Structure formats: structure tokens, C-alpha cells
Amino acid sequence: MTNSLFACFFQEGKIKEMESARDYIAGIRAAVPVIIAVLPFGLLFGAVAVDNGFAVFEAVLMSAIVYAGASQMVGIELFGQEIAPWLIVFSIFAVNFRHVLYSAALGRRIADWSMPQKAIGLFLLTDPQFADTERRGEQGKSVTFQWYIGMGTALYLTWVGTSWIGAVFGKIALENRGLDVGFLLPIYFLGLVMSFRGRSLWAPVVAVSGAVSIVAYLLIGPPWHVSLGALAGVALAAAVANPSPPQELD
Numbered sequence: 001m002t003n004s005l006f007a008c009f010f011q012e013g014k015i016k017e018m019e020s021a022r023d024y025i026a027g028i029r030a031a032v033p034v035i036i037a038v039l040p041f042g043l044l045f046g047a048v049a050v051d052n053g054f055a056v057f058e059a060v061l062m063s064a065i066v067y068a069g070a071s072q073m074v075g076i077e078l079f080g081q082e083i084a085p086w087l088i089v090f091s092i093f094a095v096n097f098r099h100v101l102y103s104a105a106l107g108r109r110i111a112d113w114s115m116p117q118k119a120i121g122l123f124l125l126t127d128p129q130f131a132d133t134e135r136r137g138e139q140g141k142s143v144t145f146q147w148y149i150g151m152g153t154a155l156y157l158t159w160v161g162t163s164w165i166g167a168v169f170g171k172i173a174l175e176n177r178g179l180d181v182g183f184l185l186p187i188y189f190l191g192l193v194m195s196f197r198g199r200s201l202w203a204p205v206v207a208v209s210g211a212v213s214i215v216a217y218l219l220i221g222p223p224w225h226v227s228l229g230a231l232a233g234v235a236l237a238a239a240v241a242n243p244s245p246p247q248e249l250d
Contacts, residue, residue, distance in 0.1 A: 020146045027150020034128040035158045041069055042159050045076075046166025052076045056167040063163035067123070067156060070226075071095045097227040101234060102130040109133055109143040117145045124152030135195055201237055209233030 042063075049059035054076065066072055071092045078088045103122055110121055129152055133143055196202055213229025220228075 020144070023144045023146035024150035027147040027152070028154045030132050030147075031128075031151040031154035031158075034155055038069075038155070038158060039162055042162025043166035045069060045072055046163040046168070047170035048073065048166075049076050049163075050167045050170040052080050054167070056164065059167040060160060060164045063160045067126075067159065068092075068096055069159070094224055094227055098127075098230045099125060101230060102127075106130060106133060109137050110145075110148075113145055121145070121148055121152070124149070124156055126152075126155060129155065131195075138196070138199075201240060204240075205233045205237050208236045 045063065046056075046059050049062065049072075050056065054062070062072055062075075066075075074091055074095055075088065078091060102125055106122075106125065110118055113121065129148075132151060133148065136143055136147070193206060209229045209232050212232035213225045216228040217225035
């Protein structure tokens with residue numbers, strides 16, 4: 001009897017290990033298209049950082065700690081100018097404000113995670129990470145920590161690694177700055193947006209968000225157009241949403 005119980009527990013543990021490994025590998029596979037699109041931007045950041053007076057170590061450390069490409073680019077462009085520190089912080093906050101919305105939406109997907117797991121997950125939260133997590137949830141699949149960390153660590157290590165390469169070989173990256181690689185990431189994000197077209201209100205939310213973003217870009221300029229467009233889409237969705245009425249207790 002004891003041997004049977006032991007064998008049962010052992011088999012159950014092996015199954016869980018196999019499922020965790022399978023989820024982790026699936027997460028890495030989900031990161032591959034993003035890695036291809038992000039590679040040139042990581043190289044460019046490292047090159048631009050060194051060109052703006054950063055040491056290689058400082059550029060890599062910024063990527064490892066901040067881990068936010070757009071904010072890092074804004075930061076290094078502003079650090080060398082005579083601008084008040086609070087304005088630099090405010091500008092970076094404006095670029096990253098969308099992550100406040102991301103984390104709020106992500107909460108329902110990771111409710112069963114432990115606090116340390118949530119802390120790690122939110123640190124690794126990026127645009128493609130959020131989009132793929134939402135898509136996985138929409139497909140009825142469980143958003144396990146193993147899957148999430150598989151994708152997240154693959155993207156994180158790629159960003160830090162390419163930042164280092166760009167910083168070391170900065171001159172080569174800057175000389176090829178004119179290469180038309182900027183279209184890769186927008187195409188990837190367009191594909192992610194289109195994957196949610198089955199949701200209700202998808203078309204009006206995308207239309208309003210895009211229109212407000214374009215107007216904000218023309219009138220105010222970057223980086224505000226990103227956050228304002230996102231807020232417009234969220235505001236429309238919240239305004240026309242039809243929440244289900246609370247159930248009455250018997």
C-alpha cells in the first residue's frame with residue numbers, strides 16, 4: 001500500500017515537471033517572432049547610448065534594470081541636455097504609462113501566482129508579453145508562470161545581450177542606422193492587434209485609439225501620443241461596456 005502511494009505521488013510529480021517544462025518551452029517559442037523584430041532595436045540602443053557618452057557597462061546596466069526600450073531611448077536623448085530631472089522622469093513616465101493599464105488587465109490572468117512570481121512577472125511585462133498573454137487567455141489556455149517566464153526571460157536576455165553587442169560595436173550599428181529595419185516591430189504589433197479582432201467593440205476602439213494617437217502626435221508630439229491614444233481607447237471601451245448585472249442572493 002505504501003509503495004503504491006509513493007509511486008502515485010512520484011508519477012504525479014513527474015507529470016507536473018513535464019507540464020512545467022512543456023509550458024516553459026512554449027513560452028520560449030512564443031518569444032521567437034518578437035526576438036527577430038527586437039534585435040535591431042537592441043543593437044541600436046547600445047550604439048546610441050555609447051554615442052551619447054555612456055560606458056558599455058552603463059548601457060548594459062540600464063537595459064538590465066530599466067528594461068523598457070522606448071523609455072531608455074527617451075532617457076539617453078534627454079540626459080545630455082540641460083533639462084530639469086523631473087521633466088526627464090515625467091517624460092519617461094508618459095512613455096511607460098500604458099504599463100499601468102497592462103498590469104491592471106493582467107491581474108486577472110495571474111491571480112493564482114505567488115507574490116514573488118507576480119513581482120517577477122510585472123518586471124518582465126512588455127508590450128508583446130502582455131499581448132501574447134492576453135491572446136493565450138482568450139484561447140482558453142492557462143497562463144502559467146512557467147510559460148510566462150519562458151517568454152519573458154527569452155526577451156529579457158535578448159534585449160540585454162543585444163544592448164551589449166550594440167554598445168561594443170556601436171560604430172558599426174550607427175553606420176547602418178539607415179537600414180530599413182524599423183518596419184519589423186510595427187508589423188508584429190499590427191498582427192497582435194488584428195488577433196483580437198474577434199472581441200466586441202474591437203473596430204471602434206482601435207479606430208478611436210488610432211485617431212487620437214495620430215492627432216496627439218501631430219499636435220503634441222511623442223511620446224504623449226502613445227499614452228493618449230491608449231487612454232482614448234480605454235475610455236471608449238469603458239463608456240460603452242455593458243457589464244453583467246450583479247446576481248441577487250436567494
